[in-house]
Amino acid sequence: MSTPHQSRADRRRATEARILDSARELFAEKGFERTTIRAVATAASVDPALVMQYFGSKRELFSQAVQTLPGPLTATDADELVDQLLASLGLKLGGLPEGALAMMRSMLTDQAAADHVRAALGRQIDSVGAALPAAEDAELRAALVVTALLGVTIGHRLLGLATLREVPADHIAALLRPAIKALTGPQG
Amino acid sequence: MSTPHQSRADRRRATEARILDSARELFAEKGFERTTIRAVATAASVDPALVMQYFGSKRELFSQAVQTLPGPLTATDADELVDQLLASLGLKLGGLPEGALAMMRSMLTDQAAADHVRAALGRQIDSVGAALPAAEDAELRAALVVTALLGVTIGHRLLGLATLREVPADHIAALLRPAIKALTGPQG
DNA sequence: CCATTCACTCAACGCTTGTTGACTCACTCA
DNA sequence: TGAGTGAGTCAACAAGCGTTGAGTGAATGG
Numbered sequence: 001m002s003t004p005h006q007s008r009a010d011r012r013r014a015t016e017a018r019i020l021d022s023a024r025e026l027f028a029e030k031g032f033e034r035t036t037i038r039a040v041a042t043a044a045s046v047d048p049a050l051v052m053q054y055f056g057s058k059r060e061l062f063s064q065a066v067q068t069l070p071g072p073l074t075a076t077d078a079d080e081l082v083d084q085l086l087a088s089l090g091l092k093l094g095g096l097p098e099g100a101l102a103m104m105r106s107m108l109t110d111q112a113a114a115d116h117v118r119a120a121l122g123r124q125i126d127s128v129g130a131a132l133p134a135a136e137d138a139e140l141r142a143a144l145v146v147t148a149l150l151g152v153t154i155g156h157r158l159l160g161l162a163t164l165r166e167v168p169a170d171h172i173a174a175l176l177r178p179a180i181k182a183l184t185g186p187q188g
Numbered sequence: 189m190s191t192p193h194q195s196r197a198d199r200r201r202a203t204e205a206r207i208l209d210s211a212r213e214l215f216a217e218k219g220f221e222r223t224t225i226r227a228v229a230t231a232a233s234v235d236p237a238l239v240m241q242y243f244g245s246k247r248e249l250f251s252q253a254v255q256t257l258p259g260p261l262t263a264t265d266a267d268e269l270v271d272q273l274l275a276s277l278g279l280k281l282g283g284l285p286e287g288a289l290a291m292m293r294s295m296l297t298d299q300a301a302a303d304h305v306r307a308a309l310g311r312q313i314d315s316v317g318a319a320l321p322a323a324e325d326a327e328l329r330a331a332l333v334v335t336a337l338l339g340v341t342i343g344h345r346l347l348g349l350a351t352l353r354e355v356p357a358d359h360i361a362a363l364l365r366p367a368i369k370a371l372t373g374p375q376g
Numbered sequence: 377c378c379a380t381t382c383a384c385t386c387a388a389c390g391c392t393t394g395t396t397g398a399c400t401c402a403c404t405c406a
Numbered sequence: 407t408g409a410g411t412g413a414g415t416c417a418a419c420a421a422g423c424g425t426t427g428a429g430t431g432a433a434t435g436g
Contacts, residue, residue: 049425052426109219122350147340152335183366225395241413
């Protein structure tokens with residue numbers, strides 16, 4: 001009753017997308033290990049074997065369903081930097097995509113996810129450090145800024161702390177801004 | 189050749205402690221789900237069935253091996269507060285006990301661990317919020333401080349970011365202090 | 377219209393897991 | 407010394423997992 005005439009290729013693409021959506025949602029909610037292919041298949045109204053046929057393995061399904069964390073930044077001055085940072089960790093403007101949450105959810109218990117997140121954070125630390133005034137501790141300060149924001153995002157989106165969930169993201173960003181500036185160095 | 193004469197009760201206590209140590213270590217390294225009773229038993233040079241006999245279930249073993257995160261704080265002024273916070277999340281003076289790391293490792297993928305961490309963080313947020321000057325956003329500011337430090341600890345101890353691992357904890361604490369003060373409010 | 381392709385299902389495999397009950401044997405103690 | 411307790415082992419179960427190969431039936435294309 002919904003789609004009156006669909007070609008075979010269209011149906012194929014649609015089911016594949018349905019599987020990916022279900023996978024992303026379950027991976028974000030339960031993490032890699034606790035998400036079963038059978039559960040993904042059920043959520044997508046499909047046989048488990050089809051998931052294997054399309055994606056080859058659970059690992060490959062994870063890779064395709066999940067997105068990496070935001071990459072390096074392009075800001076050059078401190079104010080712009082803070083904005084980009086807050087946005088990239090989902091503390092402004094709508095939050096992180098579900099695929100990034102799925103990756104983060106698994107980062108403490110899955111080797112591959114940990115490597116991925118470590119690399120992404122490393123790139124972000126490097127670009128923040130490069131944008132900082134040439135202090136001695138530029139890279140360390142950058143790492144503290146990035147991990148501190150990571151912690152706020154975890155508390156907010158993955159742990160669902162009540163205190164943070166009730167507050168609009170812009171308000172959180174506004175409170176964080178002076179703290180980040182204090183972290184990036186006395187000079188500004 | 190090591191312990192020449194040990195009573196039955198002594199041996200029993202020793203094996204139980206050996207099992208708990210192995211469990212704590214493995215839970216901290218791999219998390220609840222990926223740690224198997226068989227692996228704990230092997231690491232403790234013991235049969236898996238003995239672990240069950242002593243602790244009843246994997247969940248109960250986890251509860252007994254793991255320690256909760258540090259509880260509420262007792263500081264009344266801002267300077268003391270910052271010190272206690274940094275210490276309680278392992279950023280000063282030797283770091284968190286392994287049992288707390290085990291709990292944190294599982295907090296994103298295990299319901300019970302998540303509940304435990306949420307509760308501990310909530311208590312900590314409350315006590316920080318109470319110690320803050322009576323600003324409107326006291327509780328929110330407290331939550332941001334606590335989760336930011338949580339993030340630094342995760343990056344440092346659970347993800348093992350190189351930039352943070354190479355630096356002494358006191359140095360990290362020194363850099364974080366002004367940022368925390370900026371977060372807790374303009375008035376200090 | 378018929379042979380072919382291909383999305384999709386079914387049933388089963390091999391493995392690992394938590395968990396259990398029966399067993400062995402060294403130590404305790406009367 | 408000899409009965410009994412209790413620490414520790416062994417072998418197995420049932421359930422759940424990722425994964426596989428054979429099968430089905432409708433859309434396709436000549």
